[in-house]
Amino acid sequence: MDAASAGDKTPLLDIAGLSVAFAGMTVVDRVTLTLDDGEVLGIVGESGSGKSVTAQATMGLLPDVARVTADRLNLMGEPLLGAGEKRLQRLRGAAMSMIFQEPMTALNPVLTIGRQIGETLLRHGAVTAGQARARSADLLSRVGIPSPREKLDEYPHQLSGGMRQRVMIAMAIACHPRLLFADEPTTALDVTIQAQILELLRELQQEYRMGIVLISHDLGVVSSFADRVAVMYAGRIVEDAPAASLFARPAHPYTRGLLASRPSASHDTPRLQAIPGTVPPPFDLPSGCRFRTRCALAQPACAQLDPPRLQVGPTHGAACLTPLAEAAA
Amino acid sequence: MSEAPLLSVRGLGKTFRRRGRGFLAPAVEVRAVEGVSFDIAKGETLGLVGESGCGKTTTGRMVVRLLEPSTGSILFDGVEISALAGKALRALRRDLQIVFQDPMSSLNPRMTAGELITEPLVVHGVGDRVARDKRLRQLLGLVGLLPHHAARFPHEFSGGQRQRIGIARALALSPRFLVLDEAVSALDVSIQAQILNLLEDLRSELSLTYLFISHDLGVIRHICDRVAVMYLGEIVEIATRSALFATPRHPYTQALLASIPEVGEGKRRFQPVTGDVPSASNPPPGCRFNTRCPHVFERCRAERPPLVEVAPGHAAACHLLTPSATTSTGSLQA
Numbered sequence: 001m002d003a004a005s006a007g008d009k010t011p012l013l014d015i016a017g018l019s020v021a022f023a024g025m026t027v028v029d030r031v032t033l034t035l036d037d038g039e040v041l042g043i044v045g046e047s048g049s050g051k052s053v054t055a056q057a058t059m060g061l062l063p064d065v066a067r068v069t070a071d072r073l074n075l076m077g078e079p080l081l082g083a084g085e086k087r088l089q090r091l092r093g094a095a096m097s098m099i100f101q102e103p104m105t106a107l108n109p110v111l112t113i114g115r116q117i118g119e120t121l122l123r124h125g126a127v128t129a130g131q132a133r134a135r136s137a138d139l140l141s142r143v144g145i146p147s148p149r150e151k152l153d154e155y156p157h158q159l160s161g162g163m164r165q166r167v168m169i170a171m172a173i174a175c176h177p178r179l180l181f182a183d184e185p186t187t188a189l190d191v192t193i194q195a196q197i198l199e200l201l202r203e204l205q206q207e208y209r210m211g212i213v214l215i216s217h218d219l220g221v222v223s224s225f226a227d228r229v230a231v232m233y234a235g236r237i238v239e240d241a242p243a244a245s246l247f248a249r250p251a252h253p254y255t256r257g258l259l260a261s262r263p264s265a266s267h268d269t270p271r272l273q274a275i276p277g278t279v280p281p282p283f284d285l286p287s288g289c290r291f292r293t294r295c296a297l298a299q300p301a302c303a304q305l306d307p308p309r310l311q312v313g314p315t316h317g318a319a320c321l322t323p324l325a326e327a328a329a
Numbered sequence: 330m331s332e333a334p335l336l337s338v339r340g341l342g343k344t345f346r347r348r349g350r351g352f353l354a355p356a357v358e359v360r361a362v363e364g365v366s367f368d369i370a371k372g373e374t375l376g377l378v379g380e381s382g383c384g385k386t387t388t389g390r391m392v393v394r395l396l397e398p399s400t401g402s403i404l405f406d407g408v409e410i411s412a413l414a415g416k417a418l419r420a421l422r423r424d425l426q427i428v429f430q431d432p433m434s435s436l437n438p439r440m441t442a443g444e445l446i447t448e449p450l451v452v453h454g455v456g457d458r459v460a461r462d463k464r465l466r467q468l469l470g471l472v473g474l475l476p477h478h479a480a481r482f483p484h485e486f487s488g489g490q491r492q493r494i495g496i497a498r499a500l501a502l503s504p505r506f507l508v509l510d511e512a513v514s515a516l517d518v519s520i521q522a523q524i525l526n527l528l529e530d531l532r533s534e535l536s537l538t539y540l541f542i543s544h545d546l547g548v549i550r551h552i553c554d555r556v557a558v559m560y561l562g563e564i565v566e567i568a569t570r571s572a573l574f575a576t577p578r579h580p581y582t583q584a585l586l587a588s589i590p591e592v593g594e595g596k597r598r599f600q601p602v603t604g605d606v607p608s609a610s611n612p613p614p615g616c617r618f619n620t621r622c623p624h625v626f627e628r629c630r631a632e633r634p635p636l637v638e639v640a641p642g643h644a645a646a647c648h649l650l651t652p653s654a655t656t657s658t659g660s661l662q663a
């Protein structure tokens with residue numbers, strides 16, 4: 001995910017050295033990511049690792065108290081940091097949009113579905129007032145909602161969780177954004193409904209050639225959906241690689257730990273190798289490598305040095321002083 | 330099963346009555362659980378898996394008698410417990426305990442961990458202060474907490490630690506049987522693994538028997554000996570872990586297993602079953618899975634399929650599996 005290696009093509013999303021602090025506490029620390037058109041990047045990590053804040057910083061959705069700094073934060077070459085709120089509002093929806101874990105927080109409970117989709121379309125001048133309703137129904141139908149015309153007049157609480165997620169996806173893709181952040185889009189859903197939503201996102205991604213950043217704590221979801229994966233721990237990206245390479249040859253002890261602690265539904269797992277301890281809070285981070293307090297392979301040097309990203313494969317990096325050897329193979 | 334099971338549930342059912350939507354609307358009946366039967370042998374872990382609202386929690390709460398069953402019987406160690414009341418019910422509570430998903434909402438925020446863990450002892454009048462303090466230290470050690478944790482309040486713990494408190498509290502009275510209701514579902518995977526390992530250790534150290542409720546098939550496969558799959562209030566399939574995961578026979582179980590994204594399978598497409606889970610207040614007639622089943626045929630819309638044994642210890646409720654299923658439209662082999 002080295003930005004410089006993107007060649008002469010401008011990446012869709014180009015983030016370098018992004019940091020976010022709240023009240024002096026750095027919760028996202030020098031994150032570097034790039035994403036090409038039509039590519040799916042998965043971000044995995046445990047609760048509080050900074051996945052959502054990274055997405056919100058890019059979307060310009062963080063509250064004013066957040067201190068956001070970056071060497072680069074570009075969407076299709078356009079700097080987002082320092083862009084005015086007006087410009088960001090234009091970009092949101094039209095060029096980049098976002099879906100969340102709990103659609104209820106994003107949908108307005110007192111407005112009908114039709115009204116909410118219609119307003120998104122009108123705001124971006126995608127339709128005239130007369131066309132809004134028909135186009136909204138088309139969108140609902142596109143995301144697999146049965147009897148879309150009737151659903152236009154319903155309120156969010158009248159829909160099931162899966163249907164609400166489809167509505168939010170319809171709103172997010174209404175203006176054909178180039179970039180979609182999907183932040184735990186299926187975490188609240190049952191597994192058969194999750195499969196439906198992942199399948200829908202895949203179809204839409206191919207149809208519109210969208211770039212997607214899929215945020216999830218579920219390694220299975222990311223493995224089945226993403227082209228490349230970044231693993232976050234305590235505000236940092238500790239490993240990044242093509243999905244196949246990451247899951248076959250994880251190089252960072254944390255990534256390995258995550259995989260070894262996950263019980264599988266497709267084969268029997270012997271005793272789980274739990275990672276000891278807990279994720280340190282942002283106000284109590286250890287010196288050097290943030291994972292060292294839980295790492296079985298930690299050495300004295302790990303407390304001294306901030307581990308730099310080491311190349312363990314052509315497009316596979318790990319922020320570890322001694323990335324696991326087999327990974328390089 | 331040669332030995333009598335520790336827990337034996339027959340025809341268990343629960344109907345909730347809920348006010349209808351809107352003024353003057355008639356009350357709605359929700360058949361949350363219907364005709365549920367299973368046995369759990371001593372030392373065994375039975376998994377209860379299924380999607381949101383299928384009746385897992387309702388079943389678990391009935392088993393520990395936190396909820397009055399509408400129908401059916403529950404034998405615990407040979408004793409009918411579904412109608413116990415008063416003193417006998419209080420005595421029973423020492424044997425059957427439940428651990429909930431969200432320790433934060435089930436733990437009183439104004440009590441210290443020590444008070445929370447020993448509260449069941451106080452309520453049941455077990456031991457004096459000194460004996461309870463000794464038991465507290467034992468319990469803290471058992472669940473991997475430190476003595477000084479006893480003085481802290483729930484909000485001062487991480488999610489995993491709070492779940493340890495919930496488990497210690499459930500273990501205080503040395504129960505023989507534990508219902509674990511989504512006990513690891515809210516935890517991050519690295520912490521979830523710690524708690525799963527703890528539950529496995531406790532099971533063998535204390536010879537516990539578990540009813541393990543989860544919607545996560547990976548967790549279920551890891552910890553259970555046998556598994557019951559629920560759909561809309563009913564058990565649609567029950568089998569040993571190995572049989573259920575290797576040769577699922579009910580189309581719903583097959584759909585569940587096919588929907589799980591696994592690490593290492595690479596980028597893949599899903600062929601999800603269509604549609605939503607119907608509402609428990611308005612289930613379809615016949616087989617409750619018929620609105621989503623890829624193999625549905627006429628009989629499925631008319632007749633409820635019974636749970637029939639398809640192999641020793643393996644039962645499923647599907648018309649394709651009943652001997653007279655001559656109108657079958659497809660093979661059930663995955």
Ligand SMILES: Nc1ncnc2c1ncn2[C@@H]1O[C@H](COP(=O)(O)OP(=O)(O)OP(=O)(O)O)[C@@H](O)[C@H]1O
Nearest residue numbers: 022027046047048049050051052053054063217282
């Ligand atoms: N508005 C805010 N004010 C203060 N701190 C915040 C704010 N939003 C997030 N944080 C903190 O930033 C850190 C990263 O949070 P973030 O939401 O990005 O985590 P996440 O990786 O998305 O976790 P989860 O898997 O739980 O969603 C956390 O410690 C969180 O408490």
Ligand SMILES: Nc1ncnc2c1ncn2[C@@H]1O[C@H](COP(=O)(O)OP(=O)(O)OP(=O)(O)O)[C@@H](O)[C@H]1O
Nearest residue numbers: 345347359361380381382383384385386387388609
């Ligand atoms: N006290 C109640 N009053 C009315 N209906 C109820 C009550 N408790 C549960 N139900 C209904 O009974 C059905 C089964 O609920 P239950 O909580 O047992 O499901 P579950 O399988 O545990 O679901 P989840 O995975 O979401 O926890 C649902 O339709 C639910 O809405």
Ligand SMILES: [Mg+2]
Nearest residue numbers: 051052053183
């Ligand atoms: Mg988040």
Ligand SMILES: [Mg+2]
Nearest residue numbers: 385386387511
């Ligand atoms: Mg439940």
